[in-house]
Amino acid sequence: MTKPASFIKNHRLFSVFAFLALCVILIAIFAPYIVPYDPYTSVKSEAISAPDADHWLGTDKLGRDLFSRIIYGIRTTLRSAFILVSCILVIGSFLGIAAGYFGGKIDTLIMRIADMMIAFPGLVLAIAIAGILGPSLTNAIIAITAVSWPKYARLARSLVLKIKNRDFVAAGRLSGGSTGHMLYRYMLPMTVSTLIITAATDIGKMMLELAALCFLGFGAQPPTPEWGLMMNEGRLYLQTAPWLLIFPGLAMFITVVIFNMLGDSLRDILDPRKQ
């Protein structure tokens, strides 16, 4: 049996969800070729029409095609979730590795700030930050990053502390490795896989948190096709046009499930304790 085939056979769950995630990403990339209508063009005469053959999922209050907007919504959600997770991952790991490697005052300062952020329900502060900075998708990402990095910093620090005093690190330092070299060639490679697995399992959660901020009006602004925002617009028409709420929610659900399952199965494959 060839290598990929045996991998797929051994890791069926992961393969299925990796394939589905790939499909979602491809839909996002090729959105302009998939959608039947422009997601921004409003046709007033067709406002709030129920799903039919022309508009598969109906239209919203401005007569925009809901299916097209949901497909474009994948782009918004994926892009912002990936940016968000990468920001948290990079900032958290950088600070955590620095705290663990240098120790002393740097460690105390970084970890006390992290403790402060952890001793506090994140979404509350995220709402305050997003609200104070002004509502936009970028500010929502900044707000969630500001409250989520400590988890990664703690993890990175604990990983660094585990390897810091091992012989090969001492050998690296004795053979004249600079601080930058030590961090880049020794600390980063030893910690990065665990951190990335954690980030992968967090993508779904981050999508939900971003959607919550957008739903509250502190994220994406109209006319951006973003699912949280679309659900907020749709809730005003709950009685007359429930599809405006139901379909973006289902799209969100399906995407979050795919990425949650992908993250979980990836962790199961790579987690050394399970092998």
Added chain:
Amino acid sequence: MTKKAIFQRLIQIIIVLFGISFLTFGLTYLAPGDPVRAMYAASGAVPNDEVIEATRTAMGLDRPFYIQYFTWLKNILSGDFGVSYSLSQSVLTILASRLWPTLKLALFAMILMLAFSIPLGMLTAVKNGKAIDYIVRFLTFIGISLPSFWIGLILIYIVALKLQLLPVMSTDIGFKKMILPAVTLAISMTATYTRQVRAAVLEELHQDYVIGARTRGLKESAILWKHVFPNSLLPLVTLFGLSFGSLLAGTTVVEVVFSYPGLGNLAVQAVTAMDYPLIQGYVLWIALIYMVINLLVDISYEFMDPRTKARMRS
């Protein structure tokens, strides 16, 4: 926890509160909006620039950052959280009036969550690998992958609009008004907590004393409720404290969905109206409540775990 440990935690709470106060104050200071204009806009009349400047001086907003911060901090320490720009009432009065509805909602959701997640978690742990285990785990997986505001709105649609069992909107905060928001909160929390109960009980089930109890011929149900359950309580209480904190945050979205007159709804209004004193007061209060709850949780260990007591005596 020893007295010394409790004391250290109290000190830590104070330090964190200082940090949070500095952070929120710094953020509002840097914020792009103009609170004076926002305040006048809320009252309906926008005066000329001279009046705005005069108001700014009167409110002390023209002074340097650190002076503003320390004045503000001094007032807060003496119990004065300032006056809300948009509601023209003392921040403390507003927060106090909104606190109880939110706590009531959170407690109700907690009770619902415990009533479902503990039996379900234990069931799935005991029936590990059986069909029921997979079904419940599948349901919990759906629960954690759904946005809570969507669950809430779908509940409104089905229960209130289609079946007309409960009122959609009502002004009082009676029991009926609380059912749907509490159920919404409980659904996503039950999903998370059931998994945690399952993991904790599963770990206890693999301990040696369980095998010992089985060989002594104890009934499976007696082992489960008299031995395994009390032992798995400890990690669960920690998680319980943590989930109460996320509940305080989670109520925000749900309160907005149901127009429930609680702290979260207030916070969103305050942020939208750029009502800085109210935002600052809200953030500090939530931080304080959250940390005090976690401290109480840690203290409660002592009453549950005989091992901590034994350690303290020695």
